[in-house]
Amino acid sequence: xxxxxxxxxxxxxxxxxxxxxxxxxxxxxxxxxxxxxxxxxxxxxxxxxxxxxxxxxxxxxxxxxxxxxxxxxxxxxxxxxxxxxxxxxxxxxxxxxxxxxxxxxxxxxxxxxxxxxxxxxxxxxxxxxxxxxxxxxxxxxxxxxxxxxxxxxxxxxxxxxxxxxxxxxxxxxxxxxxxxxxxxxxxxxxxxxxxxxxxxxxxxxxxxxxxxxxxxxxxxxxxxxxxxxxxxxxxxxxxxxxxxxxxxxxxxxxxxxxxxxxxxxxxxxxxxxxxxxxxxxxxxxxxxxxxxxxxxxxxxxxxxxxxxxxxxxxxxxxxxxxxxxxxxxxxxxxxxxxxxxxxxxxxxxxxxxxxxxxxxxxxxxxxxxxxxxxxxxxxxxxxxxxxxxxxxxxxxxxxxxxxxxxxxxxxxxxxxxxxxxxxxxxxxxxxxxxxx
Numbered sequence: 001x002x003x004x005x006x007x008x009x010x011x012x013x014x015x016x017x018x019x020x021x022x023x024x025x026x027x028x029x030x031x032x033x034x035x036x037x038x039x040x041x042x043x044x045x046x047x048x049x050x051x052x053x054x055x056x057x058x059x060x061x062x063x064x065x066x067x068x069x070x071x072x073x074x075x076x077x078x079x080x081x082x083x084x085x086x087x088x089x090x091x092x093x094x095x096x097x098x099x100x101x102x103x104x105x106x107x108x109x110x111x112x113x114x115x116x117x118x119x120x121x122x123x124x125x126x127x128x129x130x131x132x133x134x135x136x137x138x139x140x141x142x143x144x145x146x147x148x149x150x151x152x153x154x155x156x157x158x159x160x161x162x163x164x165x166x167x168x169x170x171x172x173x174x175x176x177x178x179x180x181x182x183x184x185x186x187x188x189x190x191x192x193x194x195x196x197x198x199x200x201x202x203x204x205x206x207x208x209x210x211x212x213x214x215x216x217x218x219x220x221x222x223x224x225x226x227x228x229x230x231x232x233x234x235x236x237x238x239x240x241x242x243x244x245x246x247x248x249x250x251x252x253x254x255x256x257x258x259x260x261x262x263x264x265x266x267x268x269x270x271x272x273x274x275x276x277x278x279x280x281x282x283x284x285x286x287x288x289x290x291x292x293x294x295x296x297x298x299x300x301x302x303x304x305x306x307x308x309x310x311x312x313x314x315x316x317x318x319x320x321x322x323x324x325x326x327x328x329x330x331x332x333x334x335x336x337x338x339x340x341x342x343x344x345x346x347x348x349x350x351x352x353x354x355x356x357x358x359x360x361x362x363x364x365x366x367x368x369x370x371x372x373x374x375x376x377x378x379x380x381x382x383x384x385x386x387x388x389x390x391x392x393x394x395x396x397x398x399x400x401x402x403x404x405x406x407x408x409x410x411x412x413x414x415x416x417x418x419x420x421x422x423x424x425x426x427x428x429x430x431x432x433x434x435x436x
Contacts (some may be wrong), residue, residue: 004029004077006070006102008039010046010259010325011151012083013120017051018025018162019081020058022187027073039066039293043198047324047351050159070102074109080150083119085259090245092266094123107144108135115180116146121204123262123271127197129173144305145177148197150204155258156322167191171200199287205271208264209282214249215256219292222252222435232435233417252435253293254389254415257319257328262289292305293330296387296413297337299432303411304385306406307368311408313383314338315376316390316416317349317356322353326359330415331389335360338387339368348379350394380406391416400427404433 001024005016008030009124020026025387030036034396035045042056058064067073074080084098099120106116116134131146138144138392148171153161168185170192178194185192222232232252240247256262265286272279304310319329326332329352338345339360345368347356353372362371373379380386380403388395396418403424404410410429412419417433424431 002076002078003026003027003184004073004080006080006082006105006111007084007098007120008035008066009083009085009154010048010153012081013039013044013046014048014051014153014158014162015081015083015119015151017054017058017064018160019052019184020061020064021163023063024184024187025063025065026058027067027077029070031068033067033068038377048155048158049322054159071106071109074106074114077110077114078112079112079115079117079180080106081117081119085153086120086122086263087421088263088266092270094121094263094267094332096122096126099126099130100133103133104137107134108139108170109143109168110138110142111140113143115177116144117181118146119149119151120150121150121260121267122201122210124198124205127201128149137421141404142363145172145174146197147172147181148200149181150200152204153275155325156320159418163188165190167193169195169200169203172197173197198329200223205264205268208260209268209285211234212247212256212261212265213281213285215261216264216288216292218250218252219255219434220288223292223295225435230435235435252417253292254294254296254330254434255289257330258323258325259327262328264287265289293333294337295434297334300305300385300387300413307338310343310384311381311382312338312343313386313407314345314347315349315386315388315395316392316412317347318352318390318392321390321392323386324349324355326352326355329389331356332359334389335370339365339370342367344369346373346379346381346383347375348373349390350392352390356430377402378405381433383407384409384411386412388412388414388416388418391418400429403427403429 003019003024003029005012006029016028044052082102086094087280089095127146127148134144168190170181224418225232236250253351263283269282295394317331360370400423404427412429412431414433421436
């Protein structure tokens with residue numbers, strides 16, 4: 001099928017590449033010419049395992065194309081997938097301006113009957129508005145239907161999650177739209193759950209917010225474990241055997257980040273309040289996560305007299321391993337506090353350092369300073385204190401002895417519980433983690 005995909009971020013690009021991999025003729029549309037040239041050369045603008053290999057493969061087959069010319073891409077497309085961002089606004093609501101821009105472009109460009117599919121995460125009822133908006137601005141006498149098809153990929157495993165999804169959610173208002181979406185996804189050989197549009201929109205929020213709840217719950221329990229002398233790792237292991245709970249998302253730490261959980265919890269909270277309802281569980285998850293991000297910094301502040309002129313190693317900058325994404329990453333808040341406190345920060349991340357450098361350039365800041373290391377060992381050299389914010393294998397696999405050998409003062413604050421408490425103590429390291 002001839003498919004156009006609007007937006008080449010995590011949602012749009014991964015979807016487009018995977019559609020091409022399954023035999024569809026796909027054109028990915030973006031406003032950034034430099035980005036288009038990069039993708040045409042087989043280079044992915046995002047750090048995602050397996051994505052570049054599939055891009056190069058499908059570029060070569062001629063099934064995958066990239067353009068800034070949305071008119072040519074949308075003109076004769078049988079289906080147009082919208083995968084642009086819906087960033088959080090100051091009040092917590094979703095910014096739908098990019099959705100509106102693409103909808104207007106579609107309305108002014110399509111020359112044949114077309115199914116428009118919204119993959120972006122949008123508030124319940126948005127697809128109804130998109131359909132009406134497109135019909136309001138249509139330039140030609142064609143039939144347009146809008147469907148909801150939320151994505152459930154995780155950054156770091158987005159390609160695998162798309163090709164081997166647990167299920168495909170499609171939300172439609174007609175049999176014709178449903179059958180067209182089923183045909184598009186038929187080559188994937190995955191279970192399809194067909195519901196109405198508003199239910200599909202709500203499924204996306206309900207899933208993400210449930211996982212965010214689970215993370216905040218475990219962090220809340222971890223904080224209590226510290227107070228009563230229990231071990232959160234042991235508690236999580238005991239919980240994991242209960243099939244009703246499952247083993248995933250039980251790791252305590254410094255909170256969730258990324259492009260989904262923070263934005264989607266606030267958006268659902270906002271949506272509920274718009275309708276006169278309070279989602280007390282979701283609001284609690286948001287509050288717990290906000291406090292959890294700087295929990296280790298507060299611990300360190302209680303331990304130290306000052307951060308002024310202290311050499312601080314920061315291991316891990318991305319919000320999670322497997323991605324270079326810094327959105328809502330705990331490292332952002334903590335590094336800002338360290339620099340304001342006058343610390344000399346040396347940071348390491350195998351993927352996100354360049355993005356972090358754009359926000360925190362090397363050299364002296366207002367009070368402290370920051371530089372970037374090429375390895376964890378380099379970051380640790382001569383450090384007085386170490387903070388760990390991302391669970392990269394390069395960090396996880398460091399033997400405890402490295403901290404003792406490299407650091408001036410072997411003082412470690414681990415926000416991802418990567419190391420065995422007894423092993424760190426035996427190595428002569430003053431070690432603090434979450435819930436242990």
